[in-house]
Amino acid sequence: MFDHVLRRGKDHLLAPLVRVAGSRFHPNLISVAAAVIGVAAAVALANGAYGLAAALWVSNRLVDGLDGAVARATGQTSEFGGYLDLMLDVVVYSAIPIGFALHRPEPEVFLAVTLLLAACYINITSWLYLSVLIERHRQSREFAAAPQRLTAIAMPRGLVEGAETIVAYLVLMLFPDYAVVILLITAAAILVGAVQRMIWSVGRFPGGGP
Numbered sequence: 100m101f102d103h104v105l106r107r108g109k110d111h112l113l114a115p116l117v118r119v120a121g122s123r124f125h126p127n128l129i130s131v132a133a134a135v136i137g138v139a140a141a142v143a144l145a146n147g148a149y150g151l152a153a154a155l156w157v158s159n160r161l162v163d164g165l166d167g168a169v170a171r172a173t174g175q176t177s178e179f180g181g182y183l184d185l186m187l188d189v190v191v192y193s194a195i196p197i198g199f200a201l202h203r204p205e206p207e208v209f210l211a212v213t214l215l216l217a218a219c220y221i222n223i224t225s226w227l228y229l230s231v232l233i234e235r236h237r238q239s240r241e242f243a244a245a246p247q248r249l250t251a252i253a254m255p256r257g258l259v260e261g262a263e264t265i266v267a268y269l270v271l272m273l274f275p276d277y278a279v280v281i282l283l284i285t286a287a288a289i290l291v292g293a294v295q296r297m298i299w300s301v302g303r304f305p306g307g308g309p
Contacts, residue, residue, distance in 0.1 A: 126170035130184045133163035137191030141198030144272065152198075153272040159191060160265050188261075192219065195268050196282065203278060211282035218286040218293075222257070225293035229255045232304050255299060257292025259285070 124132075140155035166184055170176040193216065200212040233253040254260075259267075267285040271278060 124169070126166040126173075126175050126180050127183055129162060129166040129169060130180070130187055133159050133166065134187035134191055136162060137187075138194050141191070141194035144195065144198035145201040147202045149272050149275055153269060156195070156265075156268060156272060163188065163191075189223065192264060196271075199271065199275075199278065203275070207279050208282075211279045211286070215282050215286040215289075218289040222259070222289045222293045225296045226255050226257065229296055229300055232300075236304065255296045257289075257295050259289045259292045263288070 136155055137159035140152045140159055143149075143152035143155055163184070166180070167176075170180055196212045196215050200209055230253050233255070264285075267281065267288075271281045271285075274281065
C-alpha cells in the first residue's frame with residue numbers, strides 16, 4: 100500500500116551504500132546475496148532463533164533494496180535483473196513462513212501458514228498477470244506510462260505490498276506466541292489486496308466491462 104511512496108525516497112536513503120557497492124558488485128550479485136541472507140533468516144526461524152531471524156530479515160530487505168538502486172545508478176538496469184530480483188523475492192517470502200512452521204509444528208500453525216501461502220499464491224497471480232496486461236496496453240494507460248517508474252514491471256497497488264509484508268514478517272519473528280493471529284490477519288489482508296486488483300481491472304481491459 101505504501102510501496103509507491105517509499106520507493107521515491109529509497110534511492111536517496113541508500114545513496115551512501117550505493118556508492119560503495121556500485122563500483123564493486125553487479126546488481127544481479129546483490130540480488131543473489133540478498134536471497135542467501137533471506138533464506139538464512141528462514142533457517143534461523145526453523146531453529147527457533149527468532150532474534151537472529153529478525154536481524155537477517157531486516158538485512159535481507161536492506162540488501163535487496165540495493166540491487167535496483169545500484170543498477171539505476173550505474174546504468175546496469177536489465178530485464179533479466181528485474182526478473183531475477185522478483186523470482187528471488189518470491190523464494191524468500193515463501194521460505195520465511197515455511198521456516199517458522201518447521202519450528203512450530205502445531206496443527207493450527209501449519210494451517211495458518213498454509214492459508215498464508217495460498218493467499219500469496221492468489222495475490223501473485225492477481226498482480227502478475229495484470230502487469231502483463233498493463234505492459235501490453237501501456238501506450239494507452241497512464242498507470243503504466245508514469246515517469247520514473249522504479250520497478251521492472253508495472254505493479255498494481257493493493258492493501259499488502261512489500262512494505263506491509265516486511266512489517267508482518269518482522270512482527271511474526273518478534274511475537275511468535277501470537278503467530279496464528281498474525282499469519283491469519285496477514286493472509287486476510289493479502290486477499291483483500293487481490294480483490295482490490297480484481298475490482299480495479301474491471302472495465303480497464305478488453306472483455307472486462309459490460
